[in-house]
Structures are given as structure tokens and as C-alpha cells.
Amino acid sequence: MKLARAFKHALNLVMHSKLRSWLTIIGIVIGVASVVSIMSIGAGLEQDITSQLGGLGADLLTITPGLSKASGFSHKMPSDGGSATEGEVVLDRTDVQVLKGIPEILLIDTEIRGSAEVYYLGKRGSVTLTGVDQKVWAQITTSEMRDGRILGPADQNVIVIGGRLADDYFERPLGINKMITIEGSSFRVVGILDDQSTNIYMPIQMAYHVLDDKENDVYDSITVKIKNEDKLDYVIETIEHKLMMTRHVTDRDKDFTISSSRQMGEMKSEMVSSLTTFLTAIAAVALLVGAVGIANTMFTSVLEKTKEIGIMKALGARNKDILAIFLLNAFLIGLIGGIIGIILGYLLSSILPTLMGGGGFIGRLASAGSVVTLESVLLSLSVAVGIGTLSGAIPAYQASKLKPVDALRYE
Amino acid sequence: MKQNDTLLRLENVWKIYRMGEIEFAALKGVDLEIDKGEFVAILGPSGSGKSTMMNLIGCLDMPSRGVIRLDARDISKLCESDLAQIRGKKIGFIFQQFNLIPTLSVLDNVMLPLEFQEVDNSVARQKALKLLDLVGLKDRVYHNPSQLSGGQRQRVAIARSLAVDPDIILADEPTGNLDSKTGAYILDFLNGLHTNEGKTIVVVTHDLNIVKYVEKVVYIKDGEIEKVECT
Ligand SMILES: Nc1ncnc2c1ncn2[C@@H]1O[C@H](COP(=O)(O)OP(=O)(O)O)[C@@H](O)[C@H]1O
Ligand SMILES: [Mg+2]
Numbered sequence: 001m002k003l004a005r006a007f008k009h010a011l012n013l014v015m016h017s018k019l020r021s022w023l024t025i026i027g028i029v030i031g032v033a034s035v036v037s038i039m040s041i042g043a044g045l046e047q048d049i050t051s052q053l054g055g056l057g058a059d060l061l062t063i064t065p066g067l068s069k070a071s072g073f074s075h076k077m078p079s080d081g082g083s084a085t086e087g088e089v090v091l092d093r094t095d096v097q098v099l100k101g102i103p104e105i106l107l108i109d110t111e112i113r114g115s116a117e118v119y120y121l122g123k124r125g126s127v128t129l130t131g132v133d134q135k136v137w138a139q140i141t142t143s144e145m146r147d148g149r150i151l152g153p154a155d156q157n158v159i160v161i162g163g164r165l166a167d168d169y170f171e172r173p174l175g176i177n178k179m180i181t182i183e184g185s186s187f188r189v190v191g192i193l194d195d196q197s198t199n200i201y202m203p204i205q206m207a208y209h210v211l212d213d214k215e216n217d218v219y220d221s222i223t224v225k226i227k228n229e230d231k232l233d234y235v236i237e238t239i240e241h242k243l244m245m246t247r248h249v250t251d252r253d254k255d256f257t258i259s260s261s262r263q264m265g266e267m268k269s270e271m272v273s274s275l276t277t278f279l280t281a282i283a284a285v286a287l288l289v290g291a292v293g294i295a296n297t298m299f300t301s302v303l304e305k306t307k308e309i310g311i312m313k314a315l316g317a318r319n320k321d322i323l324a325i326f327l328l329n330a331f332l333i334g335l336i337g338g339i340i341g342i343i344l345g346y347l348l349s350s351i352l353p354t355l356m357g358g359g360g361f362i363g364r365l366a367s368a369g370s371v372v373t374l375e376s377v378l379l380s381l382s383v384a385v386g387i388g389t390l391s392g393a394i395p396a397y398q399a400s401k402l403k404p405v406d407a408l409r410y411e
Numbered sequence: 412m413k414q415n416d417t418l419l420r421l422e423n424v425w426k427i428y429r430m431g432e433i434e435f436a437a438l439k440g441v442d443l444e445i446d447k448g449e450f451v452a453i454l455g456p457s458g459s460g461k462s463t464m465m466n467l468i469g470c471l472d473m474p475s476r477g478v479i480r481l482d483a484r485d486i487s488k489l490c491e492s493d494l495a496q497i498r499g500k501k502i503g504f505i506f507q508q509f510n511l512i513p514t515l516s517v518l519d520n521v522m523l524p525l526e527f528q529e530v531d532n533s534v535a536r537q538k539a540l541k542l543l544d545l546v547g548l549k550d551r552v553y554h555n556p557s558q559l560s561g562g563q564r565q566r567v568a569i570a571r572s573l574a575v576d577p578d579i580i581l582a583d584e585p586t587g588n589l590d591s592k593t594g595a596y597i598l599d600f601l602n603g604l605h606t607n608e609g610k611t612i613v614v615v616t617h618d619l620n621i622v623k624y625v626e627k628v629v630y631i632k633d634g635e636i637e638k639v640e641c642t
Contacts, residue, residue, distance in 0.1 A: 005526045016514040311510045314471060316499015316527040316575070318492050404471040404498075408510070 001321040010328035024297040025337040031287030032341025039376040040349035042276030057261035059229035089255040107225040114211040119181040131207020148191035162197030291387040298395035310407025319400040326396030334388015419445040424477035437463040439634040450605040455631035461615040470494040503572030505582035509564040511556040518552040524574040542570035562593035
């Protein structure tokens with residue numbers, strides 16, 4: 001029998017047991033869709049992290065007081081415990097002096113951070129305020145400007161704000177040159193960042209006034225830019241060594257943390273890839289269950305079609321003709337399930353993160369977006385088709401081996 | 412049409428069914444000759460071994476012992492794929508239960524034997540349409556078998572059995588599921604195939620009406636040939 005005709009009969013089999021075929025197809029769809037969506041979201045995240053890594057910040061180090069085991073994760077967050085009160089471990093000018101003595105360091109940005117009451121056109125709120133060393137911040141920050149300018153050395157009562165604070169935090173947009181009241185003092189907006197934050201950045205001297213629980217010359221974090229990013233590990237070691245000496249601490253009672261965005265990125269990317277692998281494994285199990293479904297459907301189908309197989313054999317069908325028809329039947333179920341699964345998986349991967357929305361990790365997913373790689377599409381399609389054909393192989397072989405008389409007698 | 416030219420020959424053919432410990436001989440040393448162009452009836456009570464014999468002649472089953480020659484070729488030791496070739500090229504089957512494929516149209520059913528012979532689609536189609544015209548079902552080609560009456564279904568089966576221009580047509584109780592009027596029509600039709608087209612036809616039946624058409628009646632009982640009558 002010609003392949004095209006065998007294909008027609010296989011399609012006929014699919015069409016004439018619609019419910020069962022579709023149920024089987026759904027099994028494959030679920031498996032493929034979960035593999036594709038998980039792989040796409042994973043790929044999106046990894047790409048996002050890689051772009052962060054490869055781009056800005058690979059030459060930056062941040063030193064924070066206190067010892068954080070998961071070094072790096074709190075790096076960009078406001079450090080709540082970092083308020084410089086008496087008796088707590090702090091970073092101060094002595095530490096900055098030490099850092100200035102390290103020749104590999106190019107720039108040093110001291111920062112403080114706290115939450116501040118803001119007021120604009122009748123609406124109040126509380127946002128994170130960061131005081132930065134405006135003489136170096138422009139060269140050290142990884143944030144992009146969307147509008148206006150960045151803080152300069154001579155600035156006093158001016159601020160740079162996050163994109164969300166500018167657009168929708170207040171009733172009306174807070175644009176360039178608008179005045180906003182922060183903790184009772186007036187500030188002028190000179191720049192808007194290209195991000196989705198509600199952060200406010202101002203010169204650190206002003207921030208000491210505004211955040212009145214902060215002590216002068218005590219910092220919540222120190223960010224340094226090094227001259228040569230290849231020497232990152234060496235610089236980390238040097239800083240660690242020198243600070244430990246001047247702070248009179250040892251490895252056991254170390255009271256500061258050095259984190260690099262590269263470290264952070266590597267950790268994140270590791271986490272994401274192991275998470276993706278784990279989820280993909282679960283999705284693969286779903287795919288496997290779908291495959292068992294195909295095998296089951298095929299066994300049932302062969303049993304149900306026994307008489308017809310007998311008729312076909314009486315009409316001259318050879319074993320390989322019967323084999324071809326049933327293999328193609330399984331192939332078709334795998335193919336249809338695979339294609340629908342890929343489309344569904346693609347939709348899921350673009351909708352799911354947005355649907356779950358919110359902050360934290362899932363929020364990151366949303367902003368990272370998903371990347372449907374050709375690799376994942378081809379992989380899951382060939383797996384679906386392969387698994388479909390494979391799980392149809394035994395039933396199809398059984399069908400082909402039926403003895404004509406026995407098959408014809410089957411009722 | 413040449414007479415006395417042996418098409419099929421059974422020599423001491425046995426068929427023994429094994430059911431666990433029990434052995435049952437359905438055919439006990441049958442000898443039979445069927446000539447080209449002959450119209451033969453096999454008559455016998457139910458369970459006498461008629462279908463068993465038909466299955467052996469039709470290469471659907473293998474004899475336990477003995478030799479079956481089709482065109483002088485011993486087919487009792489061939490492999491399944493060779494048997495499939497013989498069935499597909501040389502034999503046309505007509506069954507009591509019609510055995511049409513319910514999910515295929517009338518036309519597709521008749522085309523099916525040609526597809527197994529890898530005949531071109533358009534050729535197969537033309538051939539099938541011609542045969543359906545012959546059996547008077549020209550206007551039913553796109554119907555499903557379930558939309559046809561029993562007599563019409565058997566006519567489709569006849570058209571299908573003729574698709575590959577077989578050497579021999581085997582009909583196992585073709586009228587068994589039909590009322591006597593339709594049955595008579597089918598027998599008439601087979602007779603027409605024999606007289607007009609010179610087809611070799613073997614009909615298994617216990618319908619004694621057939622005796623008036625055929626040239627040879629084989630009486631079979633308990634797996635043995637009782638007598639052969641030439642009319
Ligand atoms: N596959 C089989 N297994 C066991 N016994 C069978 C089988 N096929 C037929 N028989 C037995 O062989 C005998 C002849 O059967 P069959 O050729 O179908 O008779 P008929 O067609 O003349 O009614 C019956 O007794 C039947 O029970
Ligand atoms: Mg019978």
C-alpha cells in the first residue's frame with residue numbers, strides 16, 4: 001500500500017474515534033504544553049539574567065554592614081536592619097578610607113536608605129529614599145535615565161525618581177521640574193529613571209536631613225567600582241582582608257558582607273536553571289503519561305479493529321500495510337497533540353507570568369518575559385511524535401501479526 | 412474459456428483445531444479439484460467444515476496436513492506475506508456478514524483491494540466506479556455501508572471482490588444473511604458473472620437453490636467429502 005493511502009486510512013482511524021482520539025491528544029497536549037511553557041519561561045529568565053550579567057554592573061561591589069549568608073540577595077533592596085544606631089555594626093568613614101587605599105578601586109559611592117513620607121498634589125505616600133554620593137553616582141549606577149538628567153556634583157534640593165513614582169503613584173504624573181514634598185522639605189524632580197520603581201534618589205547630605213534617624217557619615221551600604229572587572233575576585237579578597245583588619249574581626253565574627261552583581265547573577269542563574277530542570281522533569285512525566293495514553297488508546301483501537309484488520313488481510317493487506325496504518329495513526333495523534341501543545345505552551349508561557357503578576361520572583365518572571373526557543377519547539381514536537389509512534393509500535397505490531405482467520409472470526 | 416484446466420487442487424488436506432488438550436479434525440483428508448471457469452457449490456450441514464475449507468482455499472489459513480495447489484503452485488507452505496500477495500491478486504472474497512469497512516464509503520471499500528496492490532488512485536477509482544455501476548449501485552458510491560440494505564451491501568462486497576480481477580471468487584454463505592428474494596438476486600448475479608465473464612466461482616451454502624446454477628456440487632459432511640455431483 002502506498003504511504004499516502006496508509007496515511008489516509010490512519011487519519012480515518014483518528015477521525016472515526018473522535019472522542020477517544022481527542023482524549024488521547026489532550027494527554028499529549030498537556031505534556032507538551034507544560035514542557036514548552038516551562039522551558040520558555042526558563043529560557044526567558046536565563047536570558048534576562050545573562051543580559052544583566054553581561055551588561056552593566058559586572059565591575060561593581062557592594063559592601064553592607066552585618067553578615068548575610070546569602071550574600072548578594074539584599075544588595076539592591078532597602079536594608080531594613082541597616083539603620084545606623086548605637087551599638088550596631090555600621091560602615092563609616094574609616095571603612096571608606098580603607099577602600100580609598102586600595103588602588104584597584106576606581107570609585108566609591110556611599111549610600112543611605114530609608115523610607116520617607118512624600119506628598120504631591122494632595123496625595124501622601126511612603127517610599128524608599130536613597131541618599132547617594134552624587135559626585136560618583138552617575139558613573140556607578142546601573143539605572144538608565146528615561147527623562148531629564150542624573151544627579152550632578154553641585155546638586156542640592158533635587159531628586160531623581162523611579163518610573164512608577166513618576167507615572168502612576170500619585171493622582172497626576174510627577175514630571176521633570178515638578179516640586180514634591182519629602183518629610184516636609186521641598187525637592188525638585190530633575191530626572192526620571194527607566195524602571196518600574198517608586199524609589200527616590202537624592203544627594204546623601206540632603207538624605208541625612210530628611211531621614212532623621214540616620215547618623216552623619218554612617219552608611220547603609222558602600223558601592224565601589226573597580227578598574228578592571230577581571231580582577232573582581234582579587235579585589236573582593238583584598239577588601240575583605242583589609243576591612244577585617246581595621247574592623248578587628250576574624251572570619252568567625254565577620255560583620256560585613258561584600259557582594260557582587262556578578263556573584264548574584266551567577267547564583268540566580270544557577271537557581272533558575274535548576275528550577276527549570278526540575279519543572280521540566282515534572283513536565284516530562286506529564287508527557288510520559290500522555291505516551292502511556294497513546295499506547296492504551298492504540299491497544300484498544302487494535303482490539304476494536306480486529307475484524308477490520310482481518311478483512312483487510314483477506315483483501316490482500318500485508319503485515320507491513322497494517323503496521324503502517326496503525327503506526328501512522330499513533331504518529332498522527334502525537335503530531336496533532338504536539339502541535340496543539342506547542343501553541344498552548346507558547347500562549348501559557350506568555351500569559352502565565354503576567355496572570356500571576358505581583359512582586360517577587362513571579363514579578364521578575366513577568367518582566368523577564370518568555371523566550372520560545374526553536375530548540376524547545378523542535379524538541380517537544382519530536383518527543384511528542386516520537387513517543388506517539390513508539391507507544392503505538394507494540395499495538396501496531398500486534399495488529400500486523402494477527403492471523404487472518406482469527407481476526408476475521410473476531411466479533 | 413478453457414475447460415478442464417485445473418485452477419485449484421486439494422490433495423489429502425487435513426485441518427486439525429487444537430483447543431488445549433482436545434484435538435478436533437474439521438477436515439479429514441479432503442481431495443478436490445476446481446477447474447478454471449467453473450461454478451462450484453459446496454453444500455453441507457452446519458459445522459461440516461465448509462468455512463474451514465474456504466479459508467484454506469482462500470489462503471487465510473494453513474492446512475495441518477496435505478497440499479493445496481493454486482495454478483499448480485503449492486501454497487500450503489508459503490509465508491504470510493506471500494499468502495497476502497496471492498489473496499490480494501488472485502482471490503476475491505464474499506462473506507456472509509458482508510464484511511465491509513464501516514468507516515469507509517462504498518467507493519473506498521471497493522477501492523481498498525486495489526490500494527493494497529498499489530494501483531494508482533485515479534485508476535483504482537475508475538475501476539471501482541465501473542464495478543459499482545455493474546452491481547447497480549452507481550448512485551450510492553458516497554454512501555456509508557450502514558446506509559445500505561443487506562442486499563446492497565452484498566452487492567458492494569461483490570464489486571469489491573471483483574476489484575483486482577481475481578482468478579477465483581470465494582463466497583461463504585453469501586445469501587445467509589439475506590431474505591430469499593434478495594438471496595436469489597445475488598445468486599443470479601454470481602451466475603451472470605460466471606456465464607458472461609467466465610469467472611471461477613466457489614459458493615459455500617446450504618441454500619439448495621444454488622444447485623440449478625452450478626456445474627459441480629460438492630457435498631461435505633463431518634469434514635469429509637461425501638460426493639461430488641456434476642450437473
Ligand atoms: N478456530 C477454530 N477452533 C476450533 N474449532 C473450530 C475452529 N474453526 C472451526 N472449528 C470447528 O470446526 C468445525 C467446522 O467448522 P466450519 O468450517 O466453520 O463449519 P461450517 O462452515 O461448515 O459450518 C466446527 O465444528 C467448528 O466448531
Ligand atoms: Mg461456515
